[in-house]
Amino acid sequence: MTNIVVLGAGYTGMAAAIRAARKSRRHGGRVTLVNASPRFTERLRLHQTAAGQRLADHSIEGVLAGSGIAFVQGWVESIDPQAHEVRLGGGRVLAYDKLVYALGTGTDVSVPGVGEHAFRYDDHAGAVALAERLRSTRQGTVVVAGGGLTGVESATELAEAYPRLRVVLLSRGRPCSMMGPRARAHAERAMRRLGVEVRQDTQVVKVLPDAVELEGGELIDSVATLWTAGTRGLALAREAGFTVDARDRIVVDAALRSVSHPDVYAVGDAAAVSQPFGVMHGTCQGGIPTGLHAGGALADELRGRTPKPFRFGYFHQPVSLGRKDAVIQFVRADDTPRKGWLRGRWAIMYKETVSGSPIHSFKLLKRGLMPAAALKLSSG
Structure with missing residues (x-):
């Protein structure tokens, strides 16, 4: 068996774990997903939570049910890439053969207070x-x-x-x-x-x-x-010895593998991903595709294949303006604005479609009923 450990069960880590489990199961892959909280957090809707709205509460174990993925609740304290170990709170240690780092970013707290x-x-x-x-x-x-x-x-x-x-x-x-x-x-x-x-x-x-x-x-x-004025990667990656950029994001190659530790994939906001237009900025729109790519690349490696390079282009900037208004800016692949845009009722419908809860999509992906390409298009 090949132990694949995914750190972080946000949009990106969940997508990586589910796809890796489904595509690698017949080739000896065993996936463990680690997260500090037992609930799935819809980060795209945290502003609604802050406004006092009650959203659906989804447990990670409930989303993963039937996938064969083992869920471990725990806070990641350190990573030892030489020993291939992840140390969790309480003294627990997880060994890995392949690691997916999907712990995202945290608020930049460099401003005093x-x-x-x-x-x-x-x-x-x-x-x-x-x-x-x-x-x-x-x-x-x-x-x-x-x-x-x-x-x-x-x-x-x-x-x-x-x-x-x-x-x-x-x-x-x-x-x-x-x-x-x-x-x-x-x-x-x-x-x-x-x-x-x-x-x-x-x-x-x-x-x-x-x-x-x-x-x-x-x-x-x-x-x-x-x-909300800026984010940066967790110090955890730098302290583990991974090559990181100025914002502590893990620098990856074309296949999303760490340039310093190729048995580690970094995805979502936690990765410095270069594309022809430059380094991607953190959004769910780009994060889920990196997770899906890493999950598929791991399965390719287990089958003796060379992982394909990751390719991505932005499509839109969806923004809610309270519950009764929204605006959608359509963009080129490099995230610069096109002429097309939506507002009002049509923008609300569009925003709710692309930025709605991904739980149903994850469940379909788990069962092989939603192609990865479709989930990429549905990510906001």
């Missing part, structure tokens, strides 16, 4: 904690730091759910700057309609328990600060 005082979407508990804080707050200002798509989704969702609160979006540049002018203008109108106060060209230098400090010394009082 972010780690201590800001709410973050690093896990489901962080979104729940923010919801609990806002539910008990009658008035005041909520600061959302970061003008990317996650920041815009969060600011509009929170403003719609908590109209009694003032929501301020702080951005280094123009929010939704990666979109075309018409889609961006629609997002800006939605923020104005919902009362989101946008402060662009703004740099936060410190997060305090009840405020944020801007460059220049201005303070904005805040009953809660949500930090």
Whole structure:
């Protein structure tokens, strides 16, 4: 038997584990999936959780039922690539022949106070904690730091759910700057309609328990600060000796294998994946395809075949603007905007289709009823 250990049961790790198990079973593959939590977290919907919405609760074991994949709940403390071992909390050790590193990224806490005082979407508990804080707050200002798509989704969702609160979006540049002018203008109108106060060209230098400090010394009082302004890989990969980039993502070759340890695949946000247009940025849209590719590549290796190179191109930028609006920017393979875009009711329908829960798709993939290509197209 070949022991394949997958670290992380998010969108990407789940896709890698299911595909590896299905395609390698007849060739001696045995897959173990490791995750710190027993529940599957829909990271694309954490802004809805923060707004107090109750989403379906899916157990990882329930999703994996019938797949032959062994699930181990545990926190990964270290990886020893020379000994081919993963050390978990409580002194447990897992041996592997092949490893898939799908632990994603965490919030960049390099700005003073972010780690201590800001709410973050690093896990489901962080979104729940923010919801609990806002539910008990009658008035005041909520600061959302970061003008990317996650920041815009969060600011509009929170403003719609908590109209009694003032929501301020702080951005280094123009929010939704990666979109075309018409889609961006629609997002800006939605923020104005919902009362989101946008402060662009703004740099936060410190997060305090009840405020944020801007460059220049201005303070904005805040009953809660949500930090969405950047991520980086976990120190775990660097400490294990893997070659990483400046953001601690594992550098991989064309087949998604670590350039320093080719028996390790790195996928999703945790990997620095080069394509003809440059290094991919972390999204579910790109993450699930890397997981599916790694699962298939592992099966190829077990059959004595050379894994094929990974190829990917972006297709869209779907953004919810509260529960009653959305905007979709269609893009070229390098993620630059095309002319096509959607708004309003049609955008809501599109967003719910491509960014809806992947649980049903995972179950079909597990049973061999959904081709990997179809799951790639359905990933938001």
